[in-house]
Amino acid sequence: MGVARCLALGLLLAGCVPATGPATDPATAAATVSQGYTLIGQKDYAKAKTTLQSAQPFRTGDRRALMGLAVASDMTGDFRTADRAYKELLLRETDRAMLFNNMAYSYMLRGDYARASAYLAEARRHDAANVTIANNAAMLERVAPLQ
Known part of the structure; x- marks a missing residue:
């Protein structure tokens, strides 16, 4: 086991790092992404972007979250984030x-x-x-x- 992984495991066991959250709990992450898509449907792109970012798609690689984030970023004029999400999606089966x-x-x-x-x-x-x-x-x- 690598040093970084051991340190992370030790922090987790010591209670220094939460065990669940938007990025680690699949049900919560899925609900967050669904909420982001609902906000896109309502044309509330800024809130959708914030919501989808909270799912940490660049860390998790969630293709649906990345696509939603790209769309919301485009619609808010944040082309830098959109390009980053599209680049990640190009690396994945989608x-x-x-x-x-x-x-x-x-x-x-x-x-x-x-x-x-x-x-x-x-x-x-x-x-x-x-x-x-x-x-x-x-x-x-x-x-x-x-x-």
Whole structure:
């Protein structure tokens, strides 16, 4: 057992570190992520972002929390956090079509239509029949007709 793990185990046993919480209790973490998605549905993106961050998705690797955090971050203009979440998602098995679609939308929000177009093309490659991807492609054509 490594030194860091032994130290962490010792702190846990000594009562210095809580045994459960949003990041360690699966039921609590799932409820937190669900609440974040509810807030996204209500268009309360700032609160959704805070809620999803409390699930510690960068530490846990929770794909659903990472995707929600990316979306909420995009919608609040925090593209740095969105990019970090998308980068993590690219490293994990996830729905590639929707990941690339969401990345395309992120770049549309930034006005980077060339990147948005490239990500939409990749999204279409993964799911050519997806209506959401088609709608975002149509929106991109309207906002960047010369691209």
